[in-house]
Amino acid sequence: MLSKLENGKGVNLEHVLRVLDGLGLTMLVVPKAHAPWLEEAAAHASKTGEWAAWD
Template identity: 90%
Template sequence: MLSKLENGKGYLEHALRVMDGLGLTMLVVAKAHAPWLEEAAAHASKTGELAAWVSLA
């Protein structure tokens, strides 16, 4: 699969275009951080809070 992606034969680009069209984005993080992000998203969903993300680039 990785070889296909590297050679432009994968479907990732198409999936990203569809996600963009739907107003979605993909965040790739280390597996160790996933539970923390899932917990934060669940909390925001329960409380009705909107998350504000700031880029420090």
């Protein structure tokens, strides 16, 4: 299953969510129109070191 995921082949969403959880990650689903705002906020937090405040 991990090999399929790494190679971009079809996997069950439940398996993807388990892998993300195992890596300490989460998936956020938002409208496409909001994605640039979130990317900008993440870039800003990365540059300013604000990630620590989110933990």
